[in-house]
Amino acid sequence: MNESRISITLPDGSSKRLPRGSTAADLAAAIGPGLARAAVAARVNGALTDLSAALPDGAEVAIVTRSDEDPDALYVLRHSAAHALATAVRERVPGAGIGFGPPIDDGFYYDFEVPAPFTPEDLEEIERTMAEVAGADDPFERREVTRDEATELFADDPLKLERLGEIPEGEAISVYRNGPFVDLCRGPHAPRTGEIRHFRLLSAAGAYWRGDERRQMLQRIYGTAFYSREALDAYIARMEEARKRDHRKLGRELDLFSIQDEIGPGLVCWHPRGARVQLELRRWIEDLQEAHGYQFVYTPHVSSEALFRRSGHLPNYAENMYPRMEDEDGEAFRVKPMNCPGHITIYAANPRSYRDLPVRLAEVANVYRNERSGTLHGLLRVRMLTMDDGHVFCTPEQIEDEIFICLELVDTVMTTLGLDYRFDLSTRPDGDKRIGGDEVWDVAEGALRDALERGGLEYKLDEGGGAFYGPKIDIKYKDAIGREWQGATIQLDFNLPERFELEYMGTDNKPHRPVMIHRAIFGTLERFTGVLIEHFAGAFPPWLAPIQVRVLPITDAHAEAAGDIRDRLAAEGLRVELDARSDTLGYRIRDGELQKVPYLLVVGDREIEAGTVAVRARGAKRKQEVVPLDEFISRIRHRVETRSLET
RNA sequence: GCUCGCGUAGCUCAGGGGUAGAGCGCAUCCUUGGUAAGGAUGAGGUCGCGGGUUCAAAUCCCGCCGCGAGCUCCA
Numbered sequence: 001m002n003e004s005r006i007s008i009t010l011p012d013g014s015s016k017r018l019p020r021g022s023t024a025a026d027l028a029a030a031i032g033p034g035l036a037r038a039a040v041a042a043r044v045n046g047a048l049t050d051l052s053a054a055l056p057d058g059a060e061v062a063i064v065t066r067s068d069e070d071p072d073a074l075y076v077l078r079h080s081a082a083h084a085l086a087t088a089v090r091e092r093v094p095g096a097g098i099g100f101g102p103p104i105d106d107g108f109y110y111d112f113e114v115p116a117p118f119t120p121e122d123l124e125e126i127e128r129t130m131a132e133v134a135g136a137d138d139p140f141e142r143r144e145v146t147r148d149e150a151t152e153l154f155a156d157d158p159l160k161l162e163r164l165g166e167i168p169e170g171e172a173i174s175v176y177r178n179g180p181f182v183d184l185c186r187g188p189h190a191p192r193t194g195e196i197r198h199f200r201l202l203s204a205a206g207a208y209w210r211g212d213e214r215r216q217m218l219q220r221i222y223g224t225a226f227y228s229r230e231a232l233d234a235y236i237a238r239m240e241e242a243r244k245r246d247h248r249k250l251g252r253e254l255d256l257f258s259i260q261d262e263i264g265p266g267l268v269c270w271h272p273r274g275a276r277v278q279l280e281l282r283r284w285i286e287d288l289q290e291a292h293g294y295q296f297v298y299t300p301h302v303s304s305e306a307l308f309r310r311s312g313h314l315p316n317y318a319e320n321m322y323p324r325m326e327d328e329d330g331e332a333f334r335v336k337p338m339n340c341p342g343h344i345t346i347y348a349a350n351p352r353s354y355r356d357l358p359v360r361l362a363e364v365a366n367v368y369r370n371e372r373s374g375t376l377h378g379l380l381r382v383r384m385l386t387m388d389d390g391h392v393f394c395t396p397e398q399i400e401d402e403i404f405i406c407l408e409l410v411d412t413v414m415t416t417l418g419l420d421y422r423f424d425l426s427t428r429p430d431g432d433k434r435i436g437g438d439e440v441w442d443v444a445e446g447a448l449r450d451a452l453e454r455g456g457l458e459y460k461l462d463e464g465g466g467a468f469y470g471p472k473i474d475i476k477y478k479d480a481i482g483r484e485w486q487g488a489t490i491q492l493d494f495n496l497p498e499r500f501e502l503e504y505m506g507t508d509n510k511p512h513r514p515v516m517i518h519r520a521i522f523g524t525l526e527r528f529t530g531v532l533i534e535h536f537a538g539a540f541p542p543w544l545a546p547i548q549v550r551v552l553p554i555t556d557a558h559a560e561a562a563g564d565i566r567d568r569l570a571a572e573g574l575r576v577e578l579d580a581r582s583d584t585l586g587y588r589i590r591d592g593e594l595q596k597v598p599y600l601l602v603v604g605d606r607e608i609e610a611g612t613v614a615v616r617a618r619g620a621k622r623k624q625e626v627v628p629l630d631e632f633i634s635r636i637r638h639r640v641e642t643r644s645l646e647t
Numbered sequence: 648g649c650u651c652g653c654g655u656a657g658c659u660c661a662g663g664g665g666u667a668g669a670g671c672g673c674a675u676c677c678u679u680g681g682u683a684a685g686g687a688u689g690a691g692g693u694c695g696c697g698g699g700u701u702c703a704a705a706u707c708c709c710g711c712c713g714c715g716a717g718c719u720c721c722a
Contacts, residue, residue, distance in 0.1 A: 109717095117651055205717030206650025213719045217650055220717070252658075261695080261713060320721080367722095372648050373713095375720060385722060474722090486722055523722045555679040582679080590683035604681060616682075624682070 006057035018055070025051040025191070028063045038065035040190045041076040048072055050142055050188040066195075068231035078103035080140060080178075080190040081130075081199050081225040082110045087181035088129035089114075089221070092122075098183065099159045099209060099218050106235070106482060107224030111207055113159060117219050118204040126221070127201045137194030138179035142187055144172050153182060159209065160184045198232040199225035245480035247533035248378040254538050254595060256546070257379065266376040266383030268526055273546035276575070277532075278386075278525050280544050282364055284643075285388045285521055288412060292405050294362040294390055299342030301366065305332035310499055311341040312435050316468040320369045335368045340493075340518055343391040344500050347514075352504040357514060358394035358402055364525070365389055379530030380485055386525040392517040393502065399492070399515055403451040403473075406490045406519045410475055413488075413521055416643050419535060421487065423457055424474040425449060426465030434468050436495040444492040445471045467518075469495045475523075480534040487523040487531065492516075539596040539618060542647060543640040549576040550597045551613075552588050554604035556580070562603045565613065565629065572633055574640075589616065598647045599636065617647040 008016045008027060018030060024042035028035045028051070041064040042049050044056075048064070055061060067073045082101035089096050089112055097113030112118075118126070145153065147164070150173050154160040164184060167173055176185045178193050190196070200223060207220040226232040243249070251257045256274030263269060270278060286296070305324055308314045313321065317337060324332045336342065343361045352359065366386050375381050392402045414421055425448060428434055428441045448471055452459050459473070466472055472491035476484045493516040496502075503511040522528035532540070542548050549569055553562035559580040569576040577597075579588050585602070592600040602614040607626070614626050627635075639646060 120652080203716060204651070207718045208649075211719070213649070217718075219650075222717080259714095265713070369721085372720065374648060374650095374718085377715095381721075387722070489722065520722070527722055552682090554681055557679075584678090584680050584685060585682060586680080587684055588682095593683055600682090602682065606681085614682085 006055060006059075008055055009058075009060045011060075011062045020057070021054055023052050023054055024049065024061060024063065027055060027061060031063070035063055035065065039063045040066055040073055040195060041188050043072065048075065048188055050140075051191050052142060053188075066227045068226050068228055073227070074225075075103050076188055076190050077195060077227060078108040078225050079188070080193065081196045081223060082108040083140070083176065083178055083181060083183055083185070083189065084130050084133045084193055084196050084199075085110045085126070085201070085221060085223060086112075086183065087133045087179060087193075088126050090181060091129055091133075092126060095156075097157060097159050097218075100163075101183075107202065107222060109220050109222045111209070111218040111220045113209075113216070113218050117206070118221060120204075123201045123204055123221065127199075130196075130199070130201070133179065134193050134196040134199075136179055137192050139192050140189035141177045142174055142189070143177070144174050147173060150175065150184060154184060195227075196225055198227065198229050199223055200232065200236065239481060242480040242482075245534045245537045246378075247380070247480075247530040250533050250538040251379070254546075256533070259378070259382075264383075265373060266371060266381070268379060268382055268384065274529070276546040277529055277540065277544055281522065281525060281529065281532075282388075285413070286362075286364065288409060288521075289360075289362045289388075289390065292360075292409060293358075294360040297343065297346055297361050297363050299336075299339060299346070299363060299365065301368075302333050302335055303342065305334050307341045307345070308334050308336075311344070311496060312469065312499060313337065313341070316433065316435065320371065322368055322370050337367050337369045339363055339365050339367060339387065339389045340391055340496060340516075343389075344496060344502065344516075347391075347393050348500060348502055352393075352514070354395065354504055354506050354512075357504055358392050358398050359514075360390065360392045360402075362388075362390035379526045379533075380479065382524075382526045385527075387520050388522045388525065390519050390521075392519070393497075393504075393514040394517070395504075395512070396515055399447050399517070400451050400454065402517055403448065403490060403492075404455065406488075406517070406521070407451070407455055407457070407473075409521045410488045410490075414475075417532065417535070418645055419477055419531070421475045421477045423452065423459035424462045424465065424476055424486075425452060425459045426462040426467075426472045426474055428466050428471060429464050429468065434466070436469070436498070440494045441471065444494055448473055448490075448492055467491055467493075469493045470518075472518075477531055479531060485527060485531060487528060488521050489519065489523060491518040493518055537596075540598075541639075541643070541645045542598045542636060543643045545596070545598050546575065547577050547595070547597050548574050548636065548640070549599045549601060550592045550595075551576065551578050551601045551603060552585060552592070553578075553580050554585055554602065556582075558603050558605070558608060561608045562601075565601065565603060568629070569633065572637065574633075574636065592616075593618070599632075601632070619647055 004020050005017045006020050010016060018027060028039040039051055042051060043062040043064060044059050064072045086098050086101055093114050099111030101110030150164050174186060176183055176187060176189055202222045204219060204221050206217040209215040209218050224235060255271050257268050257270050259268055321337050322335045324334055326332055346361060347359055366384055368384050371383055394402050427445050470491050470493035472489050474486045475488035477487055478484050497513050497516050502514050504514050506512045551562045551566045553559045563578055566576050566578040589600060598618045600616040607613055612626050612628050613632055614624050615632055616624050
């Protein structure tokens with residue numbers, strides 16, 4: 001063994017010997033000049049590091065090369081782009097305070113404390129300056145400094161000093177310099193600013209320092225960066241394409257719903273077509289739940305205020321509840337923000353035996369939440385929500401099975417619709433925002449984790465994200481432009497049964513406390529429908545499409561026969577329209593396509609004579625197919641009955 | 648709720664201190680057309696609401712309401 005050399009293991013299992021003190025860049029060069037040129041960072045023993053980092057003996061090292069497909073490569077590029085942005089802002093606004101500037105999923109941002117917010121024109125100028133920063137091709141130089149040095153370095157930067165104060169004693173403090181700009185930063189970075197060639201600043205908006213609304217608001221600039229012009233252009237094009245799927249735009253174009261000032265913000269009016277989609281979803285989820293042992297109940301929209309005091313909603317959830325109202329005797333009532341207190345009351349209305357458990361109550365119910373105005377967003381965040389709500393009352397031993405039933409329901413729904421989603425496990429919120437003791441939370445969180453792990457399901461931990469009464473498993477999915485929204489939720493609750501002193505008689509002839517599971521499969525019909533509109537880009541599968549078939553007579557002479565076909569299809573239970581307008585066939589076909597009707601049936605002399613229809617199935621490979629009417633009917637009925645995604 | 652931006656016809660948008668514009672949609676008429684926009688004519692707006700400046704405000708200023716992006720919060 002030569003002590004002056006180190007041994008490095010490469011991803012393919014081979015090893016390389018290098019002089020002690022060699023860096024990742026040296027390793028790349030030793031492997032080949034092409035790799036050396038393409039290298040932007042390295043993964044050393046699993047951790048992403050700078051190319052300039054010295055390699056420890058025995059390390060497993062993978063060189064990260066320029067690539068718009070490799071998340072590591074994009075991470076360092078965008079992180080470096082954030083620094084270049086800060087460099088540019090500092091140049092234009094000397095003395096601008098700098099907050100955090102991390103890479104994010106689709107790009108990067110940097111937060112600044114500046115005297116005046118950035119205007120769109122500012123952004124253009126900053127972008128030009130940033131191009132100069134990149135053009136200077138300065139190296140990113142990492143340096144580890146002492147706490148005193150760092151304090152000196154950032155003496156004029158209170159935000160950085162605050163962050164510095166939080167770095168634990170003993171942990172390395174690193175700074176990165178590029179040209180005139182020095183930042184307190186963990187890294188890693190690209191070797192030089194010249195790497196940042198294809199970037200775009202996207203928007204500016206306020207953002208609270210440290211994400212705390214009690215602190216000052218900084219000005220955040222968002223941008224994105226790629227290694228190639230093509231990838232950047234593709235990203236911009238994809239975003240523009242995504243905006244066309246926006247459910248608010250499609251909702252208007254397809255006449256699904258409206259949200260109008262006359263009614264109020266966050267309050268949705270479902271037009272006949274949107275209401276039809278909702279109705280189909282609702283019938284489906286009701287049937288599914290019934291098949292899984294749920295019983296349906298109805299509870300009032302308004303309840304005595306005392307109920308919500310006992311449930312803990314008033315102390316913990318009041319800011320999202322509409323104000324109290326009084327009857328003529330001074331009795332106080334509240335509009336319900338959740339259904340749990342009502343369902344609990346139903347459970348408690350009868351004595352329960354262990355033989356009755358689990359009791360599964362379900363209600364597709366409207367609840368009202370006074371959401372902050374700035375959070376409202378089309379169908380995805382509203383003030384009147386329709387939850388497909390359910391509450392399971394069971395013994396502790398039954399928890400895991402019951403959660404499994406919920407996960408099964410979720411899976412059925414998601415796979416039927418082809419939605420992508422992921423699980424979050426949300427744990428206890430901060431002390432003043434929760435009820436119940438730590439032991440109870442330990443048990444509840446453990447039960448959810450066990451259920452997920454028993455099912456082999458992957459999940460992300462959302463610490464502190466639980467409800468005030470218990471931890472939860474949430475399903476998250478993305479809208480057209482990549483924002484995440486919460487859909488299904490499965491929440492475990494040991495607290496409300498305690499507050500309402502719920503009981504069941506055990507085998508031991510003694511009263512016991514049941515456990516409660518709160519769960520919603522769609523989440524809310526509003527949000528779920530909104531996500532579906534974007535998921536399908538308005539082109540609902542036949543079983544969900546508000547209008548399934550449109551019949552187009554070629555001329556007036558065919559209108560009567562087309563009307564008969566319409567009647568026949570309607571009698572078969574299909575949602576069908578006759579389009580006998582005096583516009584040309586081409587015009588009516590275009591209109592049917594734009595309205596995303598799954599099937600357009602063209603009817604002329606030939607079809608009438610043969611008893612066929614010329615079917616234009618949406619998205620079909622063959623533009624048109626002439627089939628006997630009966631055959632068409634059985635085909636579409638099959639699609640509808642199986643909830644097929646095909647047309 | 649906070650920061651910034653925006654609010655002109657049903658929709659998408661132009662205009663910008665001095666008589667309100669386009670395309671699409673809608674209505675009427677002509678056209679009866681075989682697969683993504685046939686033609687003509689016409690109706691439709693106190694320029695989000697309220698104040699102010701001005702001889703004059705859709706236009707400039709202030710406030711409010713709503714919308715958008717982001718933050719915070721959440722199904």
